[in-house]
Amino acid sequence: MPNPVNFKKTFLFIAVLSWFLLLGNILLNHSQSQLSASLAGVSDYLNYILKAAFVIAIFMLQRISVNSIKGLDFIGYLWKLFTRAGITAYICIVLYLGYEVYTNYYTDTNLYLLEVIYTINFAFFIYFIAKAFYIWRRLILFQKTKALDFEWRWFEILLYSTILLSIFRLDYTSIIFIPLLALLALYVLFLSSHLKWVAYLTSGKRWRSIFLLLAILLSQGIFIWYFTETIPETSGIQLNYLDDPFILLAGMFVVTYTGISFLVAFFSLPTSSVFEQKRDDLLNFQRLTQLIQQGEDEQQVYKTLFDSAIKASNTDAAWLEILIDEGSEVIEVLNLEESNIVQIRNLVQSFIITNVDYINGNLDNNIHFKALQLPYKSIYVVPLKSPQLRTYGVLYLLKDIEQGYDRETVNVIRTFASQTILTIENLRLASEALQNERYKEELKIASSVQDSLIPKTFPRDTWFEISCFSQAAKEVGGDFYDFLQLSESRIAIIIGDVSGKGISAAFHMAQMKGIFHGLMQDDLEPVKFMVKANQALTHCLERTSFITSALYIIDYKMRGFFFARAGHCHTLYYNSMTEETFYFNTDGLGLGIIRDQSYGKRIHNMHYDYNPGDVMVIYTDGIVEARNIKQEEYGEDRLREMLAQTYHLNADDIKYAIINDVNDFSQDMPIHDDQTLIVIKFLNVQQN
Secondary structure, three states: OOOHHHHHHHHHHHHHHHHHHHHHHHHHHHHOOOOOHHHHHHHHHHHHHHHHHHHHHHHHHHHHHHHOOOOOOHHHHHHHHHHHHHOHHHHHHHHHHHHHHHHHHHOOOOHHHHHHHHHHHHHHHHHHHHHHHHHHHHHHOOOOOHHHHHHHHHHHHHHHHOHHHHHOOOOOOOOOOHHHHHHHHHHHHHHOOOOHHHHOOOHHHHHHHHHHHHHHHHHHHHHHHHHHHOOHHHHOOOOOOOOOHHHHHHHHHHHHHHHHHHHHHHHOHHHHHHHHHHHHHHHHHHHHHHHOOOOOOHHHHHHHHHHHHHHHHOOOEEEEEEEEOOEEEEEEEEOOOHHHHHHHHHHHHOOOOOOOOOOOOOOOOOHHHHHOOOOOOEEEEEEEEOOOOOEEEEEEEEEOOOOOOOHHHHHHHHHHHHHHHHHHHHHHHHHHHHHOOOHHHHHHHHHHHHHHHOOOOOOOEOOEEEEEEEEOOOOOOOEEEEEEEEEOOEEEEEEEEEOOOHHHHHHHHHHHHHHHHHHHHHOOOHHHHHHHHHHHHOOOOOOOOOEEEEEEEEEOOOOEEEEEEEEOOOEEEEEOOOOEEEEEOOOOOOEOOOOOHHHHHHOOOEEEEOOOOOEEEEEOHHHHOOEOOOOOEOOHHHHHHHHHHHOOOOHHHHHHHHHHHHHHHHOOOOOOOOEEEEEEEEOOOOOO
């Protein structure tokens, strides 16, 4: 295999040799101004050959040099470009100003010196755009696809082919070449839109990238100003180096990509911190769910809750106290003295009434709070209570601004608190189950906690009915369903089944619920949700486990729904217009089976327009795999027949008819898998 070092030495030698020959030929022409027409033509043509050789050698040299840079340090790429190439623009301006001082002092023009400076600055410029060209190539091809790699290769081929126009002295401004060069310029704009790397910069790194891109843009501006200022027709310089389609197009690409990168980085600054906060919230939620599996104790769980809540809300002061036999104990504190804690706790408790678990408002006008002389104006109090109203502790959060806790922040903190309660319950359950005979009783507690995470009722409206049923094969199970109201006319519904049964499946069910609420705050389409959920589960799901799921987004205004199936049971549907009952046979692979970027190719969106009277039945495999005494399965055909017989009923009656038929078929055999069923019936909009 050829050694890149040898290639670098070869191209460096060609670049240096061609540059010196080019400079020597130009200076020789100045000294022999009376050359014959034929010799002048040969000399002029030689200049173009030497210039092309120099440009190609420099670009090839940078292609090899940049390819040797490893890693994804995007700020490092920008820093290398500025310090190794962008700085030459400032050397260029120093040389230009030095020549201006010289001409002012000697009051005449020294064409030899002017040509030397002009040729040196041309070398600097080519070095700069060559390095920028291939560093931008590395950034464009970040997370490249086969199509993008193919598009870039053709761009390079077409760009390098324009050198022939210069070598053969063809007029690239003629009517023949202008359309082709215009198309190539549009190609430059197309490639400049690939800026995935910007999204991976944190807000701090984004600021640094903005300053570096601005410095690089300034370097480009200096070069443009210099070569515009020293146009050969007006300065006496023999050869206009920039009168070349290759250099113009390469320079255009460098300027365009730098400018677009700067604008994208600058205008995405307001949202970068939001996305980072969303990511941190999701990671903190996953940390909470993983603590039980890692064998951590309750103290670590509480600390994780405390840190996560502070980060999610940008709280100025806080404390967390847990209940013990003797009363309560403060285990975590931020920016508060013990005396302040007692005063605030007493004041807050005097305002809390039944079923009110937080205060969020302006306390400036409260004379008792003002008397404390503390710099806090809003407070959020989160009792850590189980569904059985057992209190484990209380989290107090304070801010120095009014109305400091908006609804979204409150929802995130409540999710953290709910997951903490579930984790604490399961930690205690696991510990007690190993030590005494109360295992089954404690499992029922976990079951009730899990049951509290599953909605018992869905929103009701005039355009649809939803009825649901869920039954675990053991005390806790891995089936789950949930919903999220995305807008007044749009609702997201998810159903899933975790592989396995029991406590492990229940933990993963809780994780999936948190992932659903965390990701769908951004109103993702079904496929994008599945891809991001698969990425999130990669860090918390055992290699032997997976989750099948299906996500439906129903849009009343569009009178249709989108859905994606991740290895889950096929959706059963009744169409009232055609009076047909059928299954949506769509492709999809369970979450956690493939744990790389290729997962997105295994799942697809599907859209379907519903009609009034249509019925959709969503279920887990515990329904169709229910067995009778002969070990025969209930099956999809029997389920479809039941819907064909009951589609005219309301959603509740259809659900009960199916469940009763499953029970009759099973002949009171114990269920061997969790059973979940959701029936959705679309109504006429006029119906009330």
